[in-house]
Amino acid sequence: MSSIIEIKDVSKAFGGVIANQSISVNVAEGGITGLIGPNGSGKTTLFNSVVGHHPIDEGSIKFEGAEISKLKVPQIARLGLLRTFQQTRIYSKMNCVQNMQISIPHRNSGLLDMFRGHSPETSDRALELLEFVGLYSKRNLIAGDLSFGQQKLLEFAMALMNEPKVLLLDEPTAGINPTLINGLIDRLKLANEQFGVTLFVIEHNMRVIMNLADHIYCLAHGELLAEGKPDDIQNDQRVVDAYLGAH
Amino acid sequence: MSVSQKTFLLYAFILLGGILAPFVFPNYIAQFATLWLMILFALTWDMMGGQMGYNSLGNIIFFGVGMYASAVVQIARLYEVAEYTSHSGAPKVDFGWTEYLSGMGFGIIAGALAAIFIAVILGRIVFGLRGPYFAIGTLGAAIAAGELVGAWDYIGGGGGITSLPFPGTGDERSLFFYFALFALALLTFAFLKWLYSRRYVLAVNAIRDDEDKAEAMGIHTLRYKTVTWAMSASFLGMAGAVYGNMAGFIEPLEVAFPTITFGIFMVLMALLGGKGTLWGPVLGAVVFHIIKEFTWTHFLGWQWVALGMLIIINVAYFQQGILGWAQEKWPDFFGLTVDESDTREAVEEASK
Amino acid sequence: MDNISLLVLAPVLNVQLLVDGLLIGAIFALVAYGLALVWGVTNVKNLAQGDFVMMGGYIAYSMTLVGIHPLWALPVAVVVMFCFGWALYKIVIYRVVDKDLFTSLLATFGIAIVVQQVLNLIFGPEVMIAESGFEVGEYLDGGLTVSNVKIIAFVMALILALIVVLFMKQSRMGQAIRATSQNARAARIMGIDTDRVYAFTFALNAAICGAAGVLISMIWVIQPYFGTSYSIRAFVIVTAAGLGNLPGVIMAGLGLGALEQFGAFILGAEFQQAIVVGLLLVILVIRQIQQSRHRQVVK
Numbered sequence: 001m002s003s004i005i006e007i008k009d010v011s012k013a014f015g016g017v018i019a020n021q022s023i024s025v026n027v028a029e030g031g032i033t034g035l036i037g038p039n040g041s042g043k044t045t046l047f048n049s050v051v052g053h054h055p056i057d058e059g060s061i062k063f064e065g066a067e068i069s070k071l072k073v074p075q076i077a078r079l080g081l082l083r084t085f086q087q088t089r090i091y092s093k094m095n096c097v098q099n100m101q102i103s104i105p106h107r108n109s110g111l112l113d114m115f116r117g118h119s120p121e122t123s124d125r126a127l128e129l130l131e132f133v134g135l136y137s138k139r140n141l142i143a144g145d146l147s148f149g150q151q152k153l154l155e156f157a158m159a160l161m162n163e164p165k166v167l168l169l170d171e172p173t174a175g176i177n178p179t180l181i182n183g184l185i186d187r188l189k190l191a192n193e194q195f196g197v198t199l200f201v202i203e204h205n206m207r208v209i210m211n212l213a214d215h216i217y218c219l220a221h222g223e224l225l226a227e228g229k230p231d232d233i234q235n236d237q238r239v240v241d242a243y244l245g246a247h
Numbered sequence: 248m249s250v251s252q253k254t255f256l257l258y259a260f261i262l263l264g265g266i267l268a269p270f271v272f273p274n275y276i277a278q279f280a281t282l283w284l285m286i287l288f289a290l291t292w293d294m295m296g297g298q299m300g301y302n303s304l305g306n307i308i309f310f311g312v313g314m315y316a317s318a319v320v321q322i323a324r325l326y327e328v329a330e331y332t333s334h335s336g337a338p339k340v341d342f343g344w345t346e347y348l349s350g351m352g353f354g355i356i357a358g359a360l361a362a363i364f365i366a367v368i369l370g371r372i373v374f375g376l377r378g379p380y381f382a383i384g385t386l387g388a389a390i391a392a393g394e395l396v397g398a399w400d401y402i403g404g405g406g407g408i409t410s411l412p413f414p415g416t417g418d419e420r421s422l423f424f425y426f427a428l429f430a431l432a433l434l435t436f437a438f439l440k441w442l443y444s445r446r447y448v449l450a451v452n453a454i455r456d457d458e459d460k461a462e463a464m465g466i467h468t469l470r471y472k473t474v475t476w477a478m479s480a481s482f483l484g485m486a487g488a489v490y491g492n493m494a495g496f497i498e499p500l501e502v503a504f505p506t507i508t509f510g511i512f513m514v515l516m517a518l519l520g521g522k523g524t525l526w527g528p529v530l531g532a533v534v535f536h537i538i539k540e541f542t543w544t545h546f547l548g549w550q551w552v553a554l555g556m557l558i559i560i561n562v563a564y565f566q567q568g569i570l571g572w573a574q575e576k577w578p579d580f581f582g583l584t585v586d587e588s589d590t591r592e593a594v595e596e597a598s599k
Numbered sequence: 600m601d602n603i604s605l606l607v608l609a610p611v612l613n614v615q616l617l618v619d620g621l622l623i624g625a626i627f628a629l630v631a632y633g634l635a636l637v638w639g640v641t642n643v644k645n646l647a648q649g650d651f652v653m654m655g656g657y658i659a660y661s662m663t664l665v666g667i668h669p670l671w672a673l674p675v676a677v678v679v680m681f682c683f684g685w686a687l688y689k690i691v692i693y694r695v696v697d698k699d700l701f702t703s704l705l706a707t708f709g710i711a712i713v714v715q716q717v718l719n720l721i722f723g724p725e726v727m728i729a730e731s732g733f734e735v736g737e738y739l740d741g742g743l744t745v746s747n748v749k750i751i752a753f754v755m756a757l758i759l760a761l762i763v764v765l766f767m768k769q770s771r772m773g774q775a776i777r778a779t780s781q782n783a784r785a786a787r788i789m790g791i792d793t794d795r796v797y798a799f800t801f802a803l804n805a806a807i808c809g810a811a812g813v814l815i816s817m818i819w820v821i822q823p824y825f826g827t828s829y830s831i832r833a834f835v836i837v838t839a840a841g842l843g844n845l846p847g848v849i850m851a852g853l854g855l856g857a858l859e860q861f862g863a864f865i866l867g868a869e870f871q872q873a874i875v876v877g878l879l880l881v882i883l884v885i886r887q888i889q890q891s892r893h894r895q896v897v898k
Contacts, residue, residue, distance in 0.1 A: 051463065054894050072894060077465030085463075091456035093523075094449070102449035106465040114447040114471065162464060302701040372880075375887035377898045379644045379700045383834055387879045390831075394873035507712075514705065551716040558709030562702050563694040 004029040004166055004198050005050065005081070010059035010069075012042075012049055019045040021222045022059065027166065032192055032199040034213030036206075036233075038242055041219040043202045044086060047168050051083045052076040063166075078107050080165035084172070086202075088151045092144030096135060096154055099143050100126035103158040126161060133157045133187060149176045153184075160191055166198040167191075173205050181205070185212055210234060218242070265433070269425050280425040280493070282536045283432040287486050288509060289516035289528030289535075290435050294479040296514065297522030298448060299472065300455030302378075305385030306483060307510035308392045311503035312365050313358030313484025314491035315396065318408055320357040321350040321492075325411075332403040347414050355488040362484025366476040374472050377458070386506065393504035407498030410491055424493040431489060435482045436529070442478075443525055451475055455523070511558070512539075519561055521568030530569050602865045611742035616860040622749045623819065624856020625756040626811050628849045630829055631836035632760065633807035639842045640780040640800045641696050643703040647711040649829025651805050654714060655680055655812020656821035657722055659729040669729040669817050673755065676809035684805025688798040696797055711826065718823035729816040752814040759810050763803075764845070776800055780843075828872050835879045838886065 005027035203209040220242040397405040520531020659672035733748035767773035840847030862874040
């Protein structure tokens with residue numbers, strides 16, 4: 001499989017704190033890549049660098065072969081590289097359907113497209129995806145009134161609505177009722193298989209990530225510690241030490 | 248009676264009321280004319296503050312810019328501008344309806360274009376500011392605009408400009424401007440009613456709810472913000488053009504850039520009625536205008552204190568506004584319901 | 600621009616403007632420190648800041664009317680304004696303190712209008728001064744004249760600032776205020792009555808403003824509507840210096856005082872307000888450019 005995202009020697013410091021130190025990660029096209037590491041190991045910083053949230057100090061980030069580290073968030077999003085947030089973010093005063101309708105891809109939208117009406121296909125697709133994540137019955141509710149877990153599902157559906165090539169998920173199962181986690185894993189896998197969306201996932205829940213990913217990177221103290229297949233990572237002594245705090 | 252019939256009746260009633268009002272209450276023409284202006288103010292402010300969440304305290308800039316642009320264009324067709332403004336009395340020349348109306352037409356267009364131009368430029372400067380910084384920055388810009396125009400002698404400086412004389416009688420004059428503002432307010436409302444049914448409104452609402460998320464989803468946020476401000480500005484610019492002719496005398500601080508009066512009224516009216524809705528600002532403008540006329544008549548001297556109190560009570564105790572309050576009280580009426588049938592098939596079954 | 604050449608020809612004029620600017624700038628810094636305090640702790644951007652200053656000024660003015668020296672107004676203004684601030688918090692501010700930022704901005708704007716108008720109704724729109732009767736000192740062979748009251752006001756401003764800083768460092772309440780400003784939720788969990796802290800902070804700020812107003816009324820002029828430009832000045836200083844940066848606030852305050860004096864001398868006194876507003880816009884633009892390097896916005 002070829003790499004759709006190539007992160008090469010990326011470093012990022014905030015003031016004196018080095019969050020990422022020359023990290024190289026490749027995300028395989030069509031696969032599910034995992035990113036793990038203890039708290040504060042720089043996972044979210046790496047995500048933020050990839051989606052253009054902040055400029056990087058050194059290194060290069062390529063998406064489909066083109067350098068994107070100089071681009072800004074909306075430009076990168078329009079290329080088809082999308083992220084969800086750790087602290088779930090939805091449009092809290094709009095209802096679920098509207099949240100979905102505005103999440104259509106904006107890749108080719110021109111100046112006058114903003115005055116277009118809502119197409120029936122868009123609405124159909126919105127309802128379909130709401131059904132896919134199990135929020136169909138809540139579709140007319142104001143999104144801010146949903147529970148945290150439901151908001152997470154809505155955010156996931158919104159991301160799929162955008163038809164991304166790659167989806168960066170920041171802790172998709174955090175805060176979700178454990179009984180619902182299996183359902184979520186199934187949906188993530190389905191999205192990957194059926195819609196062909198490459199997934200790049202930060203996750204703390206080991207059971208989830210070992211189940212989900214086909215390749216895993218582990219960060220610790222801002223540096224890349226290990227990479228490999230889930231089984232290799234699980235048995236890697238350095239990873240175990242990092243999580244248990246041994247040095 | 249069906250919903251659409253009721254809506255039709257409502258619009259017919261407003262239209263008819265608007266047309267008949269100046270003939271039924273001839274003593275209140277000026278107040279009614281101002282009411283339409285207030286409705287326009289509230290609606291255009293709400294485009295930014297209510298729908299997009301960019302609470303501008305400086306939208307009055309576009310009103311003033313439109314007013315001055317229109318005045319200069321109208322004068323320049325007939326006189327040397329610098330000479331006209333330096334004689335505050337104006338060299339009097341008789342001219343008829345055709346000249347006046349065509350001049351005003353050009354003036355309104357010029358007012359809209361100038362306002363759009365300033366909105367685009369100013370947008371580049373202030374759209375990197377969020378929340379309170381945006382509010383304070385735009386407030387500063389409005390104050391600065393007034394000071395700047397006051398120092399610019401070519402357009403009359405602090406002394407102001409006398410508008411071109413109206414060719415008709417006094418009664419014709421007040422009727423003429425009443426209907427001009429009425430038409431402009433209707434135009435604004437109709438345009439926004441159409442606009443708020445477009446994809447546009449979802450994008451600006453998304454910016455209001457979470458701009459970072461909107462950017463992360465690839466929405467062209469800067470484009471939407473600039474276009475919104477330009478549209479809002481164009482209506483304010485046209486209103487300024489008409490109001491400048493109506494006032495008869497243009498001056499930077501009290502007439503063209505009245506930051507503390509009109510500039511704040513527009514915010515207050517939108518909040519009072521319920522921001523982020525189409526009808527809220529209209530409702531707020533009507534209620535506010537009635538309160539204002541009442542206090543100005545009966546509490547003269549204390550009217551400003553009353554206004555300040557109204558702002559405080561409004562934002563501290565009645566934040567959701569009239570429409571927001573209604574929405575909380577009767578959610579069913581606004582369609583905020585849970586659909587119990589769990590799947591799409593079930594809904595489709597039920598609808599058969 | 601003749602005045603620029605005047606500055607070149609008579610260098611002592613520069614000294615005069617600079618000294619005047621620094622003396623007044625200290626009071627600006629005091630007012631701005633109060634704003635930064637309220638802003639940092641309660642997250643309320645107080646647009647009525649300058650109007651609190653004017654209230655303090657009118658307290659001093661009223662006392663001169665009955666023959667009391669305006670310096671005695673300092674403790675009076677502090678107590679009166681503290682109570683006023685506390686009452687205001689309990690009536691209005693507590694309703695908006697946890698709401699979105701525009702709400703609190705607008706609420707304090709409403710307060711500003713009410714204060715201005717009430718002052719106008721009581722005292723009228725004329726420009727007033729609280730006569731202190733101090734002499735004018737001459738320095739540098741008479742080239743530099745500084746009225747003694749300005750120096751006294753400067754020293755008073757320093758003492759007041761010192762008291763507030765010591766209070767914040769040493770007292771229980773000061774510590775509670777600082778804790779709340781860093782993390783209100785954690786402070787609440789640790790048993791701090793944050794609502795009381797907010798009320799106290801708001802009241803303390805009003806007291807600081809009141810004291811500053813007394814000083815202003817002695818060395819400059821007061822007028823019901825002049826408050827707005829003090830509010831804008833405070834915003835300019837805080838925006839330039841950043842929150843919780845006391846040395847920055849002092850430097851920015853002194854700098855603003857000096858800049859204004861030079862600006863008003865070169866362009867004319869009628870542009871004083873325009874200069875302050877212009878500075879605000881310039882600083883906001885600079886801050887945006889700084890932030891955009893990090894792909895951030897000014898929040």
